[in-house]
Amino acid sequence: VSGAGARTAAPRALVALLVVGVLFNAFCLAAGSAPLTVLRALVQTTVASPYGAAQLLFKATPFLFLGVAAALAFSAGQLNIGLEGQLLIGSLAMGIAGTYLPAEMNGALAAALLCVVGMAAGALWAMLPALLKHFFAAPEVMTSIMTNFVAALTASLVLKPFAVSESTHTRALPKAFLFTSIESLVPATKGAQLGTAFVLALCVVAAAHVFLFRTRTGFLWRAFGSNPRAAKLYGAPTTALMLSAFAVSGALSGLGACAYVLGSKGFHEDGFSGGIGFLALGVALLGRNEPLYVVPAALLFGLLSYGSLAVNAYVPKEMTDVLTAAIMAVAIAQGRKR
Amino acid sequence: MKALLLAAARVSVPYLLAASAGVVSERGGVVNFALEGFMLVAAFVTALVALWSDSLWLGAGAGIAAGALYALGYYAMAARFAANQVLLGISFNLAAIGLTRFCLKLAYDSASNSPRVAAEAQLWPLVVLALVSTFWVLAKSRFGVRLVAAGDHPPALVAQGVSVVRVRAAALALTGALCGLAGATLVAAQHQFTDAMTAGRGYIAVAAVVFGAWRLVPVLSVCVLFAGAEVADFLLQRSDVFAPQLAQMLPYVVCLLALGLRQKTHRAPLALGEP
Numbered sequence: 001v002s003g004a005g006a007r008t009a010a011p012r013a014l015v016a017l018l019v020v021g022v023l024f025n026a027f028c029l030a031a032g033s034a035p036l037t038v039l040r041a042l043v044q045t046t047v048a049s050p051y052g053a054a055q056l057l058f059k060a061t062p063f064l065f066l067g068v069a070a071a072l073a074f075s076a077g078q079l080n081i082g083l084e085g086q087l088l089i090g091s092l093a094m095g096i097a098g099t100y101l102p103a104e105m106n107g108a109l110a111a112a113l114l115c116v117v118g119m120a121a122g123a124l125w126a127m128l129p130a131l132l133k134h135f136f137a138a139p140e141v142m143t144s145i146m147t148n149f150v151a152a153l154t155a156s157l158v159l160k161p162f163a164v165s166e167s168t169h170t171r172a173l174p175k176a177f178l179f180t181s182i183e184s185l186v187p188a189t190k191g192a193q194l195g196t197a198f199v200l201a202l203c204v205v206a207a208a209h210v211f212l213f214r215t216r217t218g219f220l221w222r223a224f225g226s227n228p229r230a231a232k233l234y235g236a237p238t239t240a241l242m243l244s245a246f247a248v249s250g251a252l253s254g255l256g257a258c259a260y261v262l263g264s265k266g267f268h269e270d271g272f273s274g275g276i277g278f279l280a281l282g283v284a285l286l287g288r289n290e291p292l293y294v295v296p297a298a299l300l301f302g303l304l305s306y307g308s309l310a311v312n313a314y315v316p317k318e319m320t321d322v323l324t325a326a327i328m329a330v331a332i333a334q335g336r337k338r
Numbered sequence: 339m340k341a342l343l344l345a346a347a348r349v350s351v352p353y354l355l356a357a358s359a360g361v362v363s364e365r366g367g368v369v370n371f372a373l374e375g376f377m378l379v380a381a382f383v384t385a386l387v388a389l390w391s392d393s394l395w396l397g398a399g400a401g402i403a404a405g406a407l408y409a410l411g412y413y414a415m416a417a418r419f420a421a422n423q424v425l426l427g428i429s430f431n432l433a434a435i436g437l438t439r440f441c442l443k444l445a446y447d448s449a450s451n452s453p454r455v456a457a458e459a460q461l462w463p464l465v466v467l468a469l470v471s472t473f474w475v476l477a478k479s480r481f482g483v484r485l486v487a488a489g490d491h492p493p494a495l496v497a498q499g500v501s502v503v504r505v506r507a508a509a510l511a512l513t514g515a516l517c518g519l520a521g522a523t524l525v526a527a528q529h530q531f532t533d534a535m536t537a538g539r540g541y542i543a544v545a546a547v548v549f550g551a552w553r554l555v556p557v558l559s560v561c562v563l564f565a566g567a568e569v570a571d572f573l574l575q576r577s578d579v580f581a582p583q584l585a586q587m588l589p590y591v592v593c594l595l596a597l598g599l600r601q602k603t604h605r606a607p608l609a610l611g612e613p
Contacts (some may be wrong), residue, residue, distance in 0.1 A: 101403045132598050150594070318440040
């Protein structure tokens with residue numbers, strides 16, 4: 001199966017690049033800037049400097065977590081559109097749980113514990129659409145979309161008693177709990193927010209790949225995703241597969257919050273996610289639902305995400321929102337034909 | 339009480355239009371999660387043209403046209419490529435959010451809203467006309483029969499020598515136009531365009547279509563129910579009894595419950611989502 005992915009991934013990337021190129025030029029001209037000037041600014045501020053490259057990888061980190069989360073759910077045939085909500089709830093749980101851990105606790109242990117808390121919270125939230133599907137045959141696409149809205153409101157409601165007064169974020173976690181930042185290893189990247197979360201995300205990618213393509217359960221997931229009836233006739237435990245696909249997907253979305261709570265910010269903040277959970281669907285699609293291909297897709301989305309700030313002086317940064325959506329549409333349009 | 343009913347009627351207008359748009363599209367066999375995006379693009383164009391021409395009518399006309407065009411773009415992608423229409427719809431929504439934000443920056447140098455749109459004109463006669471004619475088209479016209487055939491059994495159309503793609507494209511243009519009018523009424527009600535002003539109404543409309551089992555009258559009744567939840571949310575927010583977030587959750591929770599409790603006996607269009 002991974003071979004088929006390799007064959008089609010290359011032309012897909014080319015078409016995506018072409019579409020992005022055309023739109024990029026159109027937006028630059030609409031904003032009255034020379035496309036080449038904007039492109040130069042984009043390259044100079046991202047890949048051309050250690051700081052920019054580190055920021056790019058930092059922006060790509062949540063796309064890696066959530067991209068893999070979406071890819072795994074899609075592989076098992078579950079359209080989990082609730083990643084955004086699962087990320088928010090994971091972040092909320094991490095932020096609140098962190099304030100209850102004793103400050104003198106071992107930092108690494110605390111970070112690991114908080115990661116587990118985030119995963120558990122994300123997985124629990126993902127059970128909402130999964131159980132509605134199991135008990136009432138409610139279409140998971142719609143229920144999971146609705147849970148995003150409910151999650152945003154729930155998070156802001158629950159946050160209130162835990163928030164620092166006059167703010168919408170939880171108390172800052174002790175420095176010892178937070179991930180190591182790259183600036184302590186590479187001085188040239190001073191100020192960059194890249195850290196351990198990125199390494200953790202790559203581990204998740206590798207683990208997801210091994211699980212999906214090298215284990216028996218992973219094979220059952222894919223079988224269930226490509227032909228549920230055949231999988232059922234073969235004797236696969238379809239209910240368990242459906243529930244576990246949602247749980248794993250929700251857990252990884254919740255874990256994605258570590259890039260913020262234990263990485264850049266050091267606390268949970270209301271409304272921090274800004275639609276990453278939706279864009280991550282595009283990451284998974286561009287990566288053809290294969291964890292390894294999610295990496296380049298996440299890097300591209302990270303580039304656009306950080307680059308948008310870099311070129312804001314020339315073109316409104318919202319340009320990249322359209323570009324990423326266009327990439328997503330192209331990735332879908334090149335999906336498997338039925 | 340009268341004020342309350344009026345409020346409910348006003349709130350339900352975008353739901354009614356968007357949900358009938360959803361019925362038209364899905365009865366024709368095209369899954370449509372992009373209603374949200376159609377509405378948003380149309381709302382922006384409405385505000386843009388209304389501000390430029392000083393006429394809400396002209397703005398609404400342009401908004402309707404923009405909604406129809408965007409919907410045709412969606413159908414072009416959905417029909418040409420055997421794509422996952424759910425995710426395609428979501429990508430069109432994301433593009434609509436980005437596009438309207440981008441244009442908002444360029445046109446009004448603002449990240450959040452357009453200048454105030456004077457909205458003396460009343461759009462409600464147009465709304466009534468649109469709803470009645472949608473009902474007529476679905477229930478009485480030859481096009482309605484073809485539409486249902488396109489959604490349930492496309493080969494029947496082919497056998498008659500009618501192009502499935504053309505029927506569906508016309509359906510999508512109507513879908514986009516209805517969403518366009520929905521967007522225009524949002525601008526007329528709020529007197530401006532604000533960033534992401536559709537606020538999930540398009541998704542709720544899709545839920546209404548499913549809960550109402552793809553039949554126009556039940557679907558529209560469900561919309562009134564959802565609109566009632568939004569009015570209740572407004573009242574609860576004023577009453578200070580509940581936290582505002584809890585009240586705002588109401589429409590989505592009602593929607594989740596509705597999806598859980600819907601009748602399983604009604605079937606979806608048989609060829610829904612097939613290219």
